[in-house]
Amino acid sequence: MKKIIGSAVVVVLALAAVLLGACGRSPGPAAAGPSSPGAAQESSKPAATAEEPKKVIVRLKWVHQAQFAGFYAAAEMGYYRDAGLDVEIRPGGSDFPAVQIVASGTEHFGVTGADQILLAREKGVPLKAIAVIYRETPFVLFSLKDSGIAKVEDFIGRKVGVKLGGNEELTYRAMVKNAGVDAGKIEEIPVKFDLSPLLSGEIHVWPGYVINEVLAAQEQGHEVNIIRPADYGINFYADTLFATESLIEKDPELVRSFVQATMKGWQYAVEHPEEAASFGLKYADNLNLEHEVNMMLSSVPLSKAGKPPPRQDGRIGVGIAAGKPPGAGVPEEPAKRGRRVHQRVFGIRREAPCGRRWSGKTGKTAPRRYVCGTVRSPSAGSRC
Numbered sequence: 001m002k003k004i005i006g007s008a009v010v011v012v013l014a015l016a017a018v019l020l021g022a023c024g025r026s027p028g029p030a031a032a033g034p035s036s037p038g039a040a041q042e043s044s045k046p047a048a049t050a051e052e053p054k055k056v057i058v059r060l061k062w063v064h065q066a067q068f069a070g071f072y073a074a075a076e077m078g079y080y081r082d083a084g085l086d087v088e089i090r091p092g093g094s095d096f097p098a099v100q101i102v103a104s105g106t107e108h109f110g111v112t113g114a115d116q117i118l119l120a121r122e123k124g125v126p127l128k129a130i131a132v133i134y135r136e137t138p139f140v141l142f143s144l145k146d147s148g149i150a151k152v153e154d155f156i157g158r159k160v161g162v163k164l165g166g167n168e169e170l171t172y173r174a175m176v177k178n179a180g181v182d183a184g185k186i187e188e189i190p191v192k193f194d195l196s197p198l199l200s201g202e203i204h205v206w207p208g209y210v211i212n213e214v215l216a217a218q219e220q221g222h223e224v225n226i227i228r229p230a231d232y233g234i235n236f237y238a239d240t241l242f243a244t245e246s247l248i249e250k251d252p253e254l255v256r257s258f259v260q261a262t263m264k265g266w267q268y269a270v271e272h273p274e275e276a277a278s279f280g281l282k283y284a285d286n287l288n289l290e291h292e293v294n295m296m297l298s299s300v301p302l303s304k305a306g307k308p309p310p311r312q313d314g315r316i317g318v319g320i321a322a323g324k325p326p327g328a329g330v331p332e333e334p335a336k337r338g339r340r341v342h343q344r345v346f347g348i349r350r351e352a353p354c355g356r357r358w359s360g361k362t363g364k365t366a367p368r369r370y371v372c373g374t375v376r377s378p379s380a381g382s383r384c
Helices: 002-023 066-076 098-103 114-122 167-178 213-219 245-250 252-271 273-282 289-302 334-345
Strands: 054-059 085-090 109-113 127-132 139-144 159-162 187-190 206-209 224-227 239-244
Touching: 054 098, 054 252, 066 085, 066 252, 066 273, 066 289, 085 252, 098 109, 098 114, 098 127, 098 239, 109 114, 114 127, 114 239, 127 245, 127 252, 139 167, 139 213, 159 167, 159 206, 206 213, 213 224, 213 289, 239 245, 239 252, 245 252, 252 273, 273 289
Parallel strands: 054 085, 054 109, 159 187
Antiparallel strands: 109 239, 127 239, 139 206, 139 224
């Protein structure tokens, strides 16, 4: 376990090196990055002109959802276009791992956890972090409020769900170790993504994400106790934007333009969370607006919007600077506010605060309208 705790220090130091290395270079001659498989063979083509935006592909960490609203906002608000970029936003997941795809050179940028970048570099994969989106991990352990389980010490003698084989398990075990709890006194149950065992009382503690599974439980009317890794000295960056060393060296101006436009998109998303959540509906037809709004509202504090990176404990980062403190203008609990927005939107046509119109009469994306299709329950099988 000392190795796990020591990894936190390695994460911080290595990220400091890669962020400074990525941002400290001076612009050099622009060279076209990979825009599609086989792009290496197209390197002889002339560079894109001002009239020809550069084709860029970014591979997300997971499926399309409000977790990536800043990218959607940058596209919808024209920030990528203004930067001379034609950006394609592709979903990630177990079948489309961002690290492997970007490392192969077929796509330009990716989003993954900071720990995955370090693991890749340890194996000799030349990736570098270029911006941190979530400065705090959304992963938590949580229980139903009436269970009385509010801290790791309460796990003794209780059934705790564990997602085996990933960073969720490592985080859980580090929390138990740092709490001084004997893991042998906890009844650990392997789980996947279906929340039913928690909601039925079969399992008492669940591993999940504050921007997803926690919201799913709240949206079904359950109050929960959230147990955060940070309370036990476990601090890892989550969603981190990265690229290959080769792209950073060959086309620093492209990297700089993409990062700046993306962060501008995230700033807009933080300042307009409801609108930004709706942007994702263009990218996937199985999303539920209420859940997406809740997810976006829960994402704002994780970005530490408007706060400079903390220095006293050695943590560093390039994140969203929206000029507002975390949660500014978001006084309500995300799930409650999401229900209010949902009730206002579906079946009602009225002016939204941003000047667009809400519409409950269309299932397709229309200019200047939010999409309000069939109401669906959020999938319990989704994750971040």
